[in-house]
Amino acid sequence: DWCGNSPNCTSGGTVTVIDGSTDNTLSVNVGFYPYGVAVNPVTNKIYVVNQCGNVVSCANGGTVSVIDGVSNVVIATVPTGSRPYGVTVNSVTNRIYIPNKCGNDPSCLTRSGTVTVIDGASNTVITTVSVGAAPLQAVVDSMTNKIYVANSCGSDPSCTFPYTTAGIVTVIDGVTNNPVPVNVGVFPSALDVNSATNKIYVANQCGNDPACGGTATMTVIDGATLGTIDIAIGGHHPQAIAVNSVTNKIYVPSDCYGDPSCQNEPNGTVSVVDGATLAYTSVGAGVSPDSLAVNSV
Numbered sequence: 001d002w003c004g005n006s007p008n009c010t011s012g013g014t015v016t017v018i019d020g021s022t023d024n025t026l027s028v029n030v031g032f033y034p035y036g037v038a039v040n041p042v043t044n045k046i047y048v049v050n051q052c053g054n055v056v057s058c059a060n061g062g063t064v065s066v067i068d069g070v071s072n073v074v075i076a077t078v079p080t081g082s083r084p085y086g087v088t089v090n091s092v093t094n095r096i097y098i099p100n101k102c103g104n105d106p107s108c109l110t111r112s113g114t115v116t117v118i119d120g121a122s123n124t125v126i127t128t129v130s131v132g133a134a135p136l137q138a139v140v141d142s143m144t145n146k147i148y149v150a151n152s153c154g155s156d157p158s159c160t161f162p163y164t165t166a167g168i169v170t171v172i173d174g175v176t177n178n179p180v181p182v183n184v185g186v187f188p189s190a191l192d193v194n195s196a197t198n199k200i201y202v203a204n205q206c207g208n209d210p211a212c213g214g215t216a217t218m219t220v221i222d223g224a225t226l227g228t229i230d231i232a233i234g235g236h237h238p239q240a241i242a243v244n245s246v247t248n249k250i251y252v253p254s255d256c257y258g259d260p261s262c263q264n265e266p267n268g269t270v271s272v273v274d275g276a277t278l279a280y281t282s283v284g285a286g287v288s289p290d291s292l293a294v295n296s297v
Contacts, residue, residue: 002033009033010056015048015065017072028072030065032056036086040094043120044069047096049084058083059106064098064116066123076123080116082106086137090145093174094120097147099135103157112157115149115170117177127177131170133157136189143195144223145174150188150202155181162210163187169202169221182226184219186210192243192250194275198223201250201273203238204230212237216254218273233271234282239290246296248275253289 001016003009005027013034014027031050038047046067052058054077062084066076081100088097096118102108113135117126132151139148149172154165167188171180185204193200200221206212208230216238220229235254242251250273268289273280 001027002035004029012054013050015046015067026072028065028067028074030067030074031063031077032058034065036084036098038087038089038096039069040089040091040096040120042091043094045120047087047089047118049080049087049098051083051085053079058108061104061106062098062100064096064118078116078118078123078125080125081114081128083108084116085135088138088140088147089120090140090142090147090174092142093145095126095174096120097138097140097149097172099131099138099149101134101136103130110157111153111159113149113151115147115172129170129172129177129179131172131179132168132181134159135170137191139191139193139200140174141193141195141198141200141223144198146223147172147174148191148193148200148221150184150191151181152187152189152205154183162212163206164210166208167202167204169200169219171226180226182221182228184221184228185217185230187212188219189239190241192241193223194243194245194248194250196245197248197275199275201241201243203233203241203252205237205239207232216252216271218250218252218271220278229278231273231278231280233273233280235269235271238271240292242292242294243275244294244296249273250275251292251294253285253292255288255290 032052082102133153186206207214
């Protein structure tokens with residue numbers, strides 16, 4: 001809950017915990033402007049990224065609140081870089097990865113991104129990895145111990161629009177923490193991994209158009225070779241992507257199908273991509289779909 005119980009957003013945020021059997025709720029206080037959350041089901045710990053840390057002005061960088069799943073109490077607050085948006089967990093290695101959109105710049109005038117790596121056993125920062133510009137999301141492949149980070153502004157920390165560079169996905173080795181950049185489409189906003197096929201799928205909001213007037217594309221990264229394939233998927237401005245590893249299908253919601261300005265066609269779509277053939281089908285959806293989840297069972 002971004003603003004907690006404060007309608008004017010002057011207090012810290014909260015996390016609402018819902019009991020699945022009774023639908024009863026309780027509230028856990030965290031930092032300012034909590035945005036991303038991830039769960040480690042092995043350790044029963046919940047990690048909540050607070051964009052502005054412990055200061056409403058965001059002057060001191062972000063934090064991660066670590067919640068114990070048994071007691072629903074914050075047991076640690078770990079510092080991160082500036083403006084963390086997402087968090088992902090490797091439950092096998094018990095490491096947590098937080099992309100920091102503005103890296104080490106609290107003013108966010110530059111967006112040279114970083115990823116904070118946290119040890120889940122000690123709740124301490126292991127290292128900070130430099131990545132591309134304006135990282136927003138990351139995903140972990142626990143099978144290969146690789147972390148994939150979408151850098152929306154590629155290698156341009158000014159994030160100039162029209163965009164001056166294509167996007168980048170930074171591949172981090174979970175053992176060495178060494179980063180490797182992979183070129184993708186313009187403004188990659190979301191990504192997901194199929195651990196069964198070792199393929200990574202990246203939704204590019206602006207396709208191949210730096211002015212963001214083109215049709216969205218999806219970049220397929222081969223996890224073994226880091227080779228890429230770009231395909232058109234229809235729609236415009238996708239902000240999410242999800243993979244069903246069992247059926248080898250990829251789902252990408254897009255704001256508007258036929259109108260890149262999203263003015264004359266308000267209804268969105270979901271592009272369903274076959275992972276084997278990379279052919280897609282568009283399914284109609286409601287207005288401005290921007291998130292989704294897959295039940296593989």
